Structure formats: C-alpha cells, structure tokens
Amino acid sequence: MDKDAVLKILNRIMELELSGVVRYTHYALMVYGYNRIPIVDWLQKQAEEGLVHARQAGELVTWLGGHPSLGHRPSAGNTHPRYRRHYARIAGARGRGTAGLLRIACSR
Numbered sequence: 001m002d003k004d005a006v007l008k009i010l011n012r013i014m015e016l017e018l019s020g021v022v023r024y025t026h027y028a029l030m031v032y033g034y035n036r037i038p039i040v041d042w043l044q045k046q047a048e049e050g051l052v053h054a055r056q057a058g059e060l061v062t063w064l065g066g067h068p069s070l071g072h073r074p075s076a077g078n079t080h081p082r083y084r085r086h087y088a089r090i091a092g093a094r095g096r097g098t099a100g101l102l103r104i105a106c107s108r
Contacts (some may be wrong), residue, residue: 007066009063018072021047
C-alpha cells in the first residue's frame with residue numbers, strides 16, 4: 001500500500017465532500033417560494049450526509065498519520081462530471097421556482 005497515494009485520495013474525497021456541503025447549504029438558503037420546505041429539507045440532508053462523509057475520510061487520514069486538508073473544491077470545474085450536470089440543473093432551475101427544484105431533488 002502506497003500510504004502517500006492513499007492519503008492524497010482521502011484528502012481529495014474530503015475536499016469534494018466539503019464542497020458538496022457548501023453547495024447544498026448555499027442552495028438550501030437560496031430556495032424560496034411556495035412549498036420550499038421539503039426542498040430545503042432535502043438539500044440540508046444532502047449537506048449533512050456530505051459532512052459525515054468528510055469526517056469519515058478525515059478520520060482515516062489522521063488514523064494513517066496524515067494531516068486532513070483544510071481546502072475544498074469550490075469550482076464546479078473541479079467536481080466529478082456526474083455532479084457537474086446535477087449542479088447545473090439546480091442552478092438552471094432556480095428561475096423555474098420551487099416546482100423545478102423539487103423535480104430535480106426527486107430525480108436523484
């Protein structure tokens with residue numbers, strides 16, 4: 001096992017998960033309109049799940065003797081292509097109101 005390579009991957013996972021926490025929290029704060037509560041709830045749960053994953057990766061980093069990264073990947077260009085499409089759909093749906101965001105949240 002190449003410990004440095006494993007630590008690098010775990011830190012990248014941690015950064016990506018923290019980026020998701022920031023994004024989902026931001027989107028939850030930006031939702032407005034009638035029936036926004038279920039959408040906000042879903043987005044907040046996604047943020048909480050991402051934080052759990054980031055903590056798990058960070059625990060593994062420290063367990064292996066590494067130092068957890070303080071960074072995160074804020075740019076959509078640095079995310080996995082699967083998620084880039086998801087983020088773009090959420091951002092594009094904002095103008096369509098709550099119903100558009102709800103369709104996206106339920107299609108995951």
